[in-house]
Amino acid sequence: MTAAYTVAVRALCEFTAKAGDLDLRFTPTPTAQEGIAGHALVASRRNDSYEKEVSLSGEFGPLRVRGRADGYDPQQNQLEEIKTFRGDLARMPDNHRQLHWAQLKIYGHLLCQSRGLDTVRLALVYFDVGSQKETLITEQADADSLRAFYELHCGRFLAWAEQEMAHRAQRDAGLQAMRFPHAGFRPGQRQLAEAMYKASTRACSLLAQAPTGIGKTVGSLFPLLKASAEHKLDKVFFLAAKTSGRRMALDAVETIRASAPLLPLRALELVARNTACEHPDKACHGESCPLARGFYDRLPAARSAALSSPSPVLDKAAVREIALAHQVCPYYLGTELARWADVVVGDYNYYFDISAMLYSLTLQNDWKVSVLADEAHNMVSRARKMYSAELEHAGLRMLRKTAPEALKKPLDRVHRQWNTLEKEQDGEYQVHTSLPEKFMAALQTAATAIGEYYAEHPAYVDEDLQRFYFDASGFMRLAESYGQHSLFDITVSGAGTRSNSVLCLRNIVPAPFLKPRFEAAHSTALFSATLSPWNYYCDTLGMPDNTAWVDVESPFIAEQLSVRLAGHISTRYQHRDRSLAPIAELMGEQYQRQPGNYLAFFSSFDYMEKAAALFAERHPGVPVWLQTRRMDEAGREQFLARFNAASSGIGFAVLGGSFGEGIDLPGARLIGAFIATLGLPQLNPVNEQIRQRMDAIFGSGYDYTYTYPGMQKIVQAAGRVIRTESDRGTVYLIDDRYARPEIQALLPSWWRIEQ
Numbered sequence: 001m002t003a004a005y006t007v008a009v010r011a012l013c014e015f016t017a018k019a020g021d022l023d024l025r026f027t028p029t030p031t032a033q034e035g036i037a038g039h040a041l042v043a044s045r046r047n048d049s050y051e052k053e054v055s056l057s058g059e060f061g062p063l064r065v066r067g068r069a070d071g072y073d074p075q076q077n078q079l080e081e082i083k084t085f086r087g088d089l090a091r092m093p094d095n096h097r098q099l100h101w102a103q104l105k106i107y108g109h110l111l112c113q114s115r116g117l118d119t120v121r122l123a124l125v126y127f128d129v130g131s132q133k134e135t136l137i138t139e140q141a142d143a144d145s146l147r148a149f150y151e152l153h154c155g156r157f158l159a160w161a162e163q164e165m166a167h168r169a170q171r172d173a174g175l176q177a178m179r180f181p182h183a184g185f186r187p188g189q190r191q192l193a194e195a196m197y198k199a200s201t202r203a204c205s206l207l208a209q210a211p212t213g214i215g216k217t218v219g220s221l222f223p224l225l226k227a228s229a230e231h232k233l234d235k236v237f238f239l240a241a242k243t244s245g246r247r248m249a250l251d252a253v254e255t256i257r258a259s260a261p262l263l264p265l266r267a268l269e270l271v272a273r274n275t276a277c278e279h280p281d282k283a284c285h286g287e288s289c290p291l292a293r294g295f296y297d298r299l300p301a302a303r304s305a306a307l308s309s310p311s312p313v314l315d316k317a318a319v320r321e322i323a324l325a326h327q328v329c330p331y332y333l334g335t336e337l338a339r340w341a342d343v344v345v346g347d348y349n350y351y352f353d354i355s356a357m358l359y360s361l362t363l364q365n366d367w368k369v370s371v372l373a374d375e376a377h378n379m380v381s382r383a384r385k386m387y388s389a390e391l392e393h394a395g396l397r398m399l400r401k402t403a404p405e406a407l408k409k410p411l412d413r414v415h416r417q418w419n420t421l422e423k424e425q426d427g428e429y430q431v432h433t434s435l436p437e438k439f440m441a442a443l444q445t446a447a448t449a450i451g452e453y454y455a456e457h458p459a460y461v462d463e464d465l466q467r468f469y470f471d472a473s474g475f476m477r478l479a480e481s482y483g484q485h486s487l488f489d490i491t492v493s494g495a496g497t498r499s500n501s502v503l504c505l506r507n508i509v510p511a512p513f514l515k516p517r518f519e520a521a522h523s524t525a526l527f528s529a530t531l532s533p534w535n536y537y538c539d540t541l542g543m544p545d546n547t548a549w550v551d552v553e554s555p556f557i558a559e560q561l562s563v564r565l566a567g568h569i570s571t572r573y574q575h576r577d578r579s580l581a582p583i584a585e586l587m588g589e590q591y592q593r594q595p596g597n598y599l600a601f602f603s604s605f606d607y608m609e610k611a612a613a614l615f616a617e618r619h620p621g622v623p624v625w626l627q628t629r630r631m632d633e634a635g636r637e638q639f640l641a642r643f644n645a646a647s648s649g650i651g652f653a654v655l656g657g658s659f660g661e662g663i664d665l666p667g668a669r670l671i672g673a674f675i676a677t678l679g680l681p682q683l684n685p686v687n688e689q690i691r692q693r694m695d696a697i698f699g700s701g702y703d704y705t706y707t708y709p710g711m712q713k714i715v716q717a718a719g720r721v722i723r724t725e726s727d728r729g730t731v732y733l734i735d736d737r738y739a740r741p742e743i744q745a746l747l748p749s750w751w752r753i754e755q
């Protein structure tokens with residue numbers, strides 16, 4: 001029989017041989033780089049005939065088991081599995097060791113089978129990255145017992161695999177038969193759906209600019225679910241920047257499921273650990289948290305219950321209910337279910353972050369996945385954050401006073417090197433062309449010392465020390481790949497003993513980090529109402545050369561939106577005071593002409609507050625309400641509640657803040673917007689450095705730093721006015737620069753500007 005279900009050795013063993021507690025207590029584990037270096041060092045200590053990374057595979061009924069053993073020495077007939085660690089090996093939990101043995105025994109069988117061996121020596125090589133010493137635990141094993149072990153584990157997995165194959169066959173048949181969930185496509189929705197499907201057919205990436213109101217979420221999920229059956233996709237990942245985007249995706253799955261009730265589709269919502277945790281005062285290990293104790297013993301039942309759940313989607317509430325019924329942690333149950341779901345809905349970071357779970361599972365399991373990223377205009381800023389790191393001197397200064405004696409010296413060394421950097425600093429902000437070697441060496445030594453201290457004192461609790469360790473490790477990790485895509489800068493504030501400085505590895509072009517993620521997916525579609533110009537997104541995000549681009553026609557027509565240009569006003573910083581009176585006059589006139597609800601956007605709180613004060617003084621009869629600095633959720637809700645079908649007045653807000661995108665005020669709730677800014681990011685030393693770097697890389701420094709991000713915010717903000725095909729409204733673009741053809745070229749093509 002030809003194998004029909006492929007499973008990696010590691011995944012097989014994690015399924016069949018993992019038992020006992022979930023144990024994620026803080027232990028300083030080797031970095032990926034240390035792990036790779038450790039494996040290489042062990043291999044270099046072996047003889048010339050030593051084979052590294054031995055590919056092995058075998059079959060068991062419909063199962064195909066495959067993987068790569070770390071090393072085989074044919075002279076000694078010894079098969080090795082290398083595990084790097086730090087600290088005291090005796091503290092490694094038993095269930096980790098059992099898992100390592102299970103993997104090695106499976107490899108042992110596959111090796112005996114492929115090379116016709118009767119016996120083999122199995123060696124678990126534990127390599128301490130601190131001392132660089134190896135501890136070998138060996139066992140002579142004969143081929144028959146290894147085969148029995150292999151068959152036992154494959155047998156345990158087979159029932160599950162058969163159920164998975166049956167699910168997959170039913171799922172694909174259901175998807176093939178599935179009809180579009182609505183009576184017809186909305187204008188633009190078909191064009192988007194076709195582009196999505198074609199991108200999957202061509203196995204390429206897609207940038208889709210698709211306006212609000214066309215049903216983007218169903219219009220993207222539906223074709224990719226169809227493609228899942230046709231193109232043999234394992235999974236679709238729907239990623240969103242905000243909770244509201246995730247909710248829309250889950251609603252879209254429910255809509256699709258409602259129209260095909262027999263479709264066995266498993267959809268899962270992934271949420272952040274702090275929002276899913278049931279015991280925020282506890283730590284994630286069996287001695288502290290009851291939901292971690294015996295987690296793997298109860299996981300199989302919880303997993304089966306979740307996957308046979310009648311809920312159309314396993315959202316946060318559904319996963320929680322099942323987890324608590326089986327007394328397992330909801331967050332870790334969710335991450336486990338990601339392996340078995342057909343559609344996974346979560347934040348961008350689950351696939352694009354430096355240690356993204358969905359990305360590593362895709363690589364480990366060789367999944368064929370399609371990735372959808374909604375509101376993708378956020379991707380550049382979100383990805384920059386994912387690949388940036390900061391260290392603050394004030395934190396280290398405090399830590400030096402409280403750290404254990406054994407760590408004082410290495411921390412002092414970092415502190416001294418840091419002082420030297422501050423002394424050499426020329427001004428408040430300085431960009432360095434290379435990383436300071438002595439500082440980095442001191443940081444590395446301190447991080448290693450802290451790691452070893454924790455390994456020797458596992459019960460030691462010090463949140464500040466732990467935070468510094470994480471920050472330093474993150475900083476060093478990014479330093480390993482430091483290059484033209486990032487800046488290294490130091491910002492100093494205060495003076496003398498009160499001075500502080502922040503070292504920042506500031507990513508500005510995430511492309512090199514994201515590129516492998518696009519390559520690992522069968523297809524990736526990034527979509528948003530504002531993705532122009534497409535080359536800005538392609539370049540900065542590192543999308544493949546064959547990325548397709550579609551600009552979906554708007555369902556709205558020019559007659560719906562009156563776009564007026566106030567070219568007699570300049571909102572440049574130096575002209576702001578002078579602009580206040582004409583802006584107040586213009587807003588007053590528009591309100592008199594057509595009373596109703598308006599939003600007015602400004603580039604800063606200061607500007608907005610001055611404009612609102614003058615407007616209120618000159619037009620006391622018009623209700624006004626203002627966004628406030630650090631407005632909380634309740635405040636935001638109150639602000640939005642002022643926009644109702646019967647109300648009228650002007651809400652003053654800051655562009656790029658909470659009200660410039662992601663809010664929906666259809667009909668009379670919003671009939672117009674005044675945009676008194678060009679949206680350009682502030683002119684400051686950091687942005688000027690970004691401009692220079694963008695210029696060096698792409699040759700379009702100003703546009704890539706200022707114009708495009710600014711105009712993207714303008715179009716998003718103006719996009720609040722027309723939400724449905726029956727909406728009518730007015731947008732005022734207030735600044736003389738809106739008259740420039742290169743700026744107007746970045747506005748939606750369906751707008752008609754009245755001069």
Ligand code: SF4
Nearest residue numbers: 277278279284289329
């Ligand atoms: S419930 Fe919270 S503390 Fe317990 S294992 Fe889950 S995430 Fe960790």
